[in-house]
Amino acid sequence: MTAAIRDGRKLISEREWVASSHETSSAVTPTRGTTSEVPEKIFGSAFTPTPTRPDEVTIRVTPSAQARLERAFREMQSFAVLDAGWDSYGARLVQSDAILQTLRLLAVVFNTREDIADPMIVPTSEGGVQIEWDRDDVHLELEVRPSLEVDVYWERPDGETWEGPLQNSQPSLLRFLQRLD
Amino acid sequence: MPEAGDVPDDASIPDESAVYRRITLEWYKVDPSMGDRRLTTAAFSDLGDAMSVAIGVDLEAGGHEPAEVVANHPGYGLVALPVDELRRLGLGVVRSAIDGEVCHGDVYGKKTRSTKKKLRDLAEQRWILKPASPDDDPEQPDADGE
Numbered sequence: 001m002t003a004a005i006r007d008g009r010k011l012i013s014e015r016e017w018v019a020s021s022h023e024t025s026s027a028v029t030p031t032r033g034t035t036s037e038v039p040e041k042i043f044g045s046a047f048t049p050t051p052t053r054p055d056e057v058t059i060r061v062t063p064s065a066q067a068r069l070e071r072a073f074r075e076m077q078s079f080a081v082l083d084a085g086w087d088s089y090g091a092r093l094v095q096s097d098a099i100l101q102t103l104r105l106l107a108v109v110f111n112t113r114e115d116i117a118d119p120m121i122v123p124t125s126e127g128g129v130q131i132e133w134d135r136d137d138v139h140l141e142l143e144v145r146p147s148l149e150v151d152v153y154w155e156r157p158d159g160e161t162w163e164g165p166l167q168n169s170q171p172s173l174l175r176f177l178q179r180l181d
Numbered sequence: 182m183p184e185a186g187d188v189p190d191d192a193s194i195p196d197e198s199a200v201y202r203r204i205t206l207e208w209y210k211v212d213p214s215m216g217d218r219r220l221t222t223a224a225f226s227d228l229g230d231a232m233s234v235a236i237g238v239d240l241e242a243g244g245h246e247p248a249e250v251v252a253n254h255p256g257y258g259l260v261a262l263p264v265d266e267l268r269r270l271g272l273g274v275v276r277s278a279i280d281g282e283v284c285h286g287d288v289y290g291k292k293t294r295s296t297k298k299k300l301r302d303l304a305e306q307r308w309i310l311k312p313a314s315p316d317d318d319p320e321q322p323d324a325d326g327e
Contacts (some may be wrong), residue, residue, distance in 0.1 A: 117214035153294035163294045
C-alpha cells in the first residue's frame with residue numbers, strides 16, 4: 001500500500017490506498033521463527049522515506065494488517081490538517097514525515113503482533129505523533145518526534161518503568177511489545 | 182513546602198491551590214482497546230521550557246470560575262492539577278501573564294515520561310470539563326443544566 005502526502009502537509013491522498021493484498025510483508029512472526037529471521041530494521045534507508053515519488057512512501061503489510069493500518073492512517077490524516085496552535089498553547093504543525101514514520105512503525109507492530117489491540121494515536125505539541133497502549137495497568141507509549149527519532153516509555157503495575165530511545169531494530173520493538181502480554 | 186531545587190517556583194502560589202490546563206479533543210480520544218475515551222500523556226508536555234496553565238488562586242482572586250479558562254476555546258476541556266502534587270514531582274509553578282490570559286502561568290521542571298504519566302493520572306481524577314466530542318448526546322444538558 002502507498003501513503004502519500006501532497007503539497008507538503010495539507011493533503012494526504014486517500015486515492016493512493018489501492019488494495020494490494022498481494023503485496024505481503026517479508027516480516028516473520030516471531031513465534032514461528034528465530035530471532036535471526038526477524039528483519040532487523042524497523043525503518044529502511046535510515047529514517048528517510050524510500051519513495052517512488054518525493055512525497056510518497058510504500059509500506060509493505062500483511063493482508064490482515066492492511067485494514068488496521070488504513071484506520072490508523074485515516075486517523076492521522078486529521079493531524080495533518082491541524083492549524084498551528086491547535087492545542088490552544090502554541091502547538092506546532094504535525095509533520096508529514098512524522099506521520100509516515102508512525103505508519104512504518106505501526107506496520108511492523110501490526111505485521112508481527114496481530115493479537116495486540118490498536119493503540120490510541122495522538123498528535124504532540126511539538127509536531128510529532130504518539131501511540132499508546134494501556135492494557136491491564138501496563139502502559140506502553142512510543143513517540144515519533146518531528147526529528148523522526150522514536151522514544152519509548154513503559155510502566156508496569158508494580159511501578160517499574162523504563163524510558164529511552166527506540167533503536168532501529170525490530171527485535172528491540174518486539175521486546176517492548178511483549179510488555180503488553 | 183518541598184524544595185524544587187533549581188526549578189523556578191513562586192512560593193506565593195499556595196500548595197493547596199490548583200492550576201488548570203486546557204485539553205483539546207485530540208488528547209481525549211477513544212482507546213480502541215477499552216472502547217472509552219481517555220486522556221493521553223501527550224497533554225502534559227512542555228512547549229519550550231515549560232507547560233502552560235492557568236493559576237487557580239489568581240482566578241479565584243479575580244472572581245473568575247475555572248471554567249472561564251476555556252471561555253474563548255469552545256470545545257476544549259479543562260483539568261485541575263494540585264500545586265502540592267506538582268511540587269512533589271519536582272516541578273515549580275510561576276505566574277506569567279500573557280495577552281488575554283492574565284492568570285496564565287507556567288509549570289517548570291523536567292517532564293519525564295514517567296512524570297507526564299503521573300500528571301495524566303492526576304488529571305484523569307480532576308476533570309473540570311471534558312472536551313466536547315462529536316459523539317456527545319445533543320440532548321445532554323450543559324454545565325448550567327440548561
